[in-house]
Amino acid sequence: xxxxxxxxxxxxxxxxxxxxxxxxxxxxTIGFACTAYSEAVRSAILGVDRPKGLSYLNFQLGELYAxxxxxxxxxxxxxxxxxxxxxxxxHEGGAHTLQIGEAAVVAERxxxxxxxxxxxxxxxxxxxxxxxxPYVDYLLFRHPKRARIALNIGGIANITVIPAxxxxxxxxxxxxxxxxxxxxxxxxxxxxxxxxxxxxxxxGRVDRALLDDxxxxxxxxxxxxKSAGREQYGAEFVARLKKAGLPxxxxxxxxxxxxxxxxxxxxxxxxxxAAKRREESRRGxxxxxxxxxxxxxxxxxxxxxxxxxHLAGFLPGIVISTSTDHGIDADAKEAIAFAVLAYQTWRxxxxxxxxxxxASHAAVLGSITF
Numbered sequence: 001x002x003x004x005x006x007x008x009x010x011x012x013x014x015x016x017x018x019x020x021x022x023x024x025x026x027x028x029t030i031g032f033a034c035t036a037y038s039e040a041v042r043s044a045i046l047g048v049d050r051p052k053g054l055s056y057l058n059f060q061l062g063e064l065y066a067x068x069x070x071x072x073x074x075x076x077x078x079x080x081x082x083x084x085x086x087x088x089x090x091h092e093g094g095a096h097t098l099q100i101g102e103a104a105v106v107a108e109r110x111x112x113x114x115x116x117x118x119x120x121x122x123x124x125x126x127x128x129x130x131x132x133x134p135y136v137d138y139l140l141f142r143h144p145k146r147a148r149i150a151l152n153i154g155g156i157a158n159i160t161v162i163p164a165x166x167x168x169x170x171x172x173x174x175x176x177x178x179x180x181x182x183x184x185x186x187x188x189x190x191x192x193x194x195x196x197x198x199x200x201x202x203x204g205r206v207d208r209a210l211l212d213d214x215x216x217x218x219x220x221x222x223x224x225x226k227s228a229g230r231e232q233y234g235a236e237f238v239a240r241l242k243k244a245g246l247p248x249x250x251x252x253x254x255x256x257x258x259x260x261x262x263x264x265x266x267x268x269x270x271x272x273x274a275a276k277r278r279e280e281s282r283r284g285x286x287x288x289x290x291x292x293x294x295x296x297x298x299x300x301x302x303x304x305x306x307x308x309x310h311l312a313g314f315l316p317g318i319v320i321s322t323s324t325d326h327g328i329d330a331d332a333k334e335a336i337a338f339a340v341l342a343y344q345t346w347r348x349x350x351x352x353x354x355x356x357x358x359a360s361h362a363a364v365l366g367s368i369t370f
Contacts, residue, residue, distance in 0.1 A: 001346070002030070002077070004069050004112075005339025006084040008061075008101075010155030010230050011180050011300060012042045013193075015065060017072040018335035019079060022343045025139060031076035032332035035068040048089055054100070061087055062105030069110055082106060082114045083342025083366075085334075091119070093128035093227035094358070103369040115342035115366040122352045127359030130227035134160040134173035134356040135344075136337040140328060142166060147293045149267065150323070152334065153301025155181035156228055157263055160356070164292075173356035174224035177262035178233045180300050182255045185238045190248055195256070198306030204253030210244050211254050211261070220262055225358035259301065260310030267295075267315065298323040298333040341365060 005018045014036040021028040037045075041064070048054050065084055073079060084106055086099030103116035119129035137150040137160035150160040157179035161172040183201070184194045195201055219228065241251050295318045301307045302322045312320055324330045344351035350362035 001081060001343060002079045003081045003083060003339040003343050004072060004079040005335040005337065005342065006065050006069060006082060006106075007335040007338050008037075008065075008085070008087045009334065010088060011184060012037060012045060012155070013300070015068040016332060016335040017068050018329075018332040018339055019072055019076040020336055020339045022340060027140065027336065027340060029327075029329060029332060029336060031072065032329050032335065033068070033072045033075060034331070035064070035071065037064075045087060045089070054089070058100040058102050059105055061100055062102030063109070065101050066106045066109035069106065069112075073110075079112060081339075081342055081346055082110065082112050083118075083338040083340075083345075084114055084116045085118060085338045086116055088229060091129065091227065091229045091231065093130060093225075094123065094126075097123060097129045103367070107369045113346075114369045115345045116369065118338070118341060118345075118366045121363045121365045122357050122359050125352075125354075125359040125361055125363045127352060127354065127357030128174075128225045128227045129357065131158045131160070131173050131175060131356060132341060132352060132365065133158070133334060133337040134171055134353050135168075135351045136340045137173070138162055138166070138168060138171050138353065139340065141296055141323075141326065143294075145292070149293065149295045149318075151263060151295055151297045151299075153179040153259065153263075153297065153299040153304075153307065154334065155179055155184075155230070156233070157259060157299075157301070159263065159266060161267075168353055169355050171353050171355050172224060173353065174226050174266070175228040176266040177220060177228060178237075178255070178259055180259070180304070181230065181233050182238060182241070183252055183259070183304075185235075186241070186248060186252045186255055189242075194300075195252055195304065195306075198256065198304040200249055201253045201256040201304075201306040204247070204249030204251070206253050206257050207244065207246055207250055210241065210246070210251075211257060214241070214258060215261060215265070220265055225356060253306075256304070256306045257310055260307055260314055263311060264314035267318075293318050295320045296323050296326060297321070298328070298330040300331070302330045 086101040123129040
C-alpha cells in the first residue's frame with residue numbers, strides 16, 4: 001500500500017509529507033516534501049487561546065495539510081491512505097492531548113482516507129500518548145547483535161532504546177527534553193528562524209551556572225514513561241533563560257549544550273534499564289555497559305554540527321550516525337513513521353509500545369475518516 005505520512009512538529013517550521021510504499025515489514029520511501037508555515041500561521045498556532053480561533057485554525061490547518069499532500073502526490077504519484085499526526089496545541093502526557101488539522105477537510109480535498117488523532121487512544125489506555133514513533137524505530141532499526149538507540153532531535157528530543165535482539169516489550173523510549181525548540185526561540189530573538197549550522201552557538205560561551213540550574217529540573221531524573229512539549233520548553237522557559245542577562249550568543253550556546261547534555265544524561269541509565277529488562281542477571285548489567293551500541297540520529301538537529309559534536313563528546317564509545325545512513329531520510333523520518341502507524345491502523349493492528357508509553361495494553365491508534 002502507498003501511504004502519505006503527514007507531520008508538523010513542535011518546532012513549527014512547516015508540514016512534512018513522506019510518501020512511502022509499505023508491504024508487510026518492508027518500508028520504502030518514495031519521496032519527501034516539506035511545506036513551510038507562513039509567519040502568520042506560526043503566530044496563530046502559538047497564539048491560540050480562544051474557542052473561535054481554535055476552530056478556525058483547525059480547519060485552516062486541514063486545508064494546508066491537504067495542499068501539502070496534493071503537492072507531494074503531484075510529484076511522487078497517488079497514495080491510498082494518509083496518516084496525519086496534526087499540529088499539537090497542548091499535550092499533558094497521561095491526562096489529555098490535542099492535535100488539530102481537520103481530517104475531514106484533508107479527506108474531502110484529497111479523496112483519500114485519513115488516519116488522525118493517534119495519541120488519544122494511548123492516553124485512554126493509561127499511557128502518556130507519546131512517544132509513538134518507537135514502534136516504527138523498532139521496526140526499522142532493530143538489530144540481532146547490536147544495541148541501537150534512535151534519537152530524534154525535533155522541537156523536542158526523544159530516544160528509543162532497542163537492545164540487541166529485542167522483543168517489543170524490551171524497548172524503552174521517552175522524551176529527553178528540549179531539542180531545537182529553545183535554540184530556535186532564542187535565534188528568533190535575533191531575527192533569525194534558527195541557528196543555521198550552529199554558527200551562533202559556536203561563537204558563544206556556555207554559561208555553566210545557568211546550565212547546571214536548568215539541568216536540576218526533576219524531569220530529567222524522573223523514570224520513564226514520560227513526555228514533554230511546548231508546555232515545558234516554550235515562552236516561559238525562554239524567559240527564564242533570558243533573565244540570566246547573558247548575551248544572546250551565550251544563551252544559544254548554553255541551550256545547545258542543554259539539548260546534548262539531557263540526551264546523554266538519559267542514555268546511560270536507560271541503556272542499563274533496557275538490558276536489565278531483557279535479563280535480570282549480572283550478564284544483563286554487563287551488557288548495558290559494553291555491548292556495541294549505535295546512536296542513530298534524525299530530525300533537524302542532525303544539521304546542527306554543535307549539537308552533534310557535543311553528543312560525540314558526551315558519549316565516547318558510542319557509534320553515532322544519522323538515519324539517512326541507514327536508508328531513512330533524517331528529515332523525513334517522523335512523517336514516514338506516521339505513514340507506517342496509519343498503515344497499522346488501517347490493518348486494525350496495534351502500534352503503540354506499552355513499554356514506551358506506559359499504556360496498559362497495545363492498542364489500535366487513531367480515527368479513520370473516509
